[in-house]
Amino acid sequence: MFDFHSIMPIFLSLFAGLSTVIGAFIVFFSKSGSKKLITFALSFSAGVMITISFTDLFPTAEETLSKNFGKFDGVLLALLFLIIGTLIAFLIDHFIPSEESKQLIDKNNTNLYRVGFVTMIALMLHNFPEGIATYVSGYQSTTLGISIALAIALHNIPEGVSIAMPIYYSTRSKSKAFKYTFLSGIAEPVGAILAFLFLKPYINDFILSIVFGIVAGIMLYISFEELIPESRVYGFNLLYIFSLILGICIIPISHIFL
Template identity: 30%
Template sequence: MIDFFRELNPVMQAFIGTLFTWGMTAAGAALVFFVKGTNQKFLDSMLAFAGGVMIAASYWSLLAPGIEMAEEQGVPAYIPAVVGFLLGGALLLVVDKLIPRLENKQYMYGIGSSDARKRTTLLVFSVTLHNIPEGLAIGVAFGALANGFTESALAGAVALAIGIGIQNFPEGLAVSMPLHRDGMSKKKSFFYGQFSGMVEPISAVIGALAVIFIQPILPYALSFAAGAMIFVVAKEIIPGSQEKGNVELASISLMIGFAVMMTLDVALG
């Protein structure tokens, strides 16, 4: 099996690698099926946990690698970090303003309140956006093998895919549980949770095919996704998790989510 994978085209290797990351996202999202009842404290804690996961991922999975890539390219590291981060927040601000118009067209998810629908849209959009540069990063790692194959380079690309896949498990949960909290059915919550990871195989193939062109803009893309995630956490996730009065529980849950994602990101490098 290992020899078969080694002999594949780098584009196919990237696609297979991100099928794993997508599967891990779906596995995390599937935990929503094992939740019984609608205990408000538990659901609020899960929403806050999602916020903690997103904050940690925004730095260790996105900003830090983007800064490192910029330094390797000889670019002042703060430029792509600041520009991308602020543009990501600006995009989500625009999306936030557009959501009421989209709601009027009744395309939304069948969730009760307007606040819940807005939070749902921003959450799914931001986590999906976050997964695009991760897929690109995997694609770039495998695509680079075409320019100089080494066993260590292949091992590094595989390790990257495995690491991102493991990190995606709590991210899938971080999407599906808040959606269920806001009134969405378990099937729909799972669908949108796993959908957030579906973009990774697509972006990985693009990254592998266009590795030469993607690398210079990847630091901006990573920072862009980080800005989008922080905007959602600050505007929707934290206030939403505390709106029912479970402030201390939500605060603790956010810190636990942050610690879990930080541990995964740091341990998996």
């Protein structure tokens, strides 16, 4: 039960989740450089997620489903699960309130603390299924798990900023900002541990193909709806396009060595 193949994905999700805390340290110790780092992390992560979706997740789902149901039905089912993943991400965005914390800071909003708290809850709900996806992917393939964990870790950094910034500026307490950021990030390995305890016996090629199709849809939605638009907000257009292309290229390059 406690073999490397089963435990390694938990550590990958722990790495991805706790990278959220890096965002808190950026708020504490960085001024001008943080915007460039956020631009790079968001854009690079988008490139990685888009590439993983189209070169690993969706093709794997399509291939497995086609073997079980035939080529035509397999492709349609893979697309269906991708669309379901996109809808899941859309519904999370639609029903969980979120606001641009930097705009609220500029307006000296008195509800800044509440915004930071709500952001933490929203990202906890977002990170929990990411932990499950990281575990399932890493259980199927360590290489794929590492790629997904890296992409999630990079976009968790600015998520940490979005929590720590309103909490820190409203309370001037580094400990509170760190605690709330940590709570958001730890939801990721919690999801992975629950997947290890309860889902592992049911993981097979068919279940993996469903999960991969759904995760691909979620990643594509996050990339095009959140990461890419947000990475362009700060005006570092050359850094944005360079980071995006680097993220797209890094996954095929990693296939050579992993």
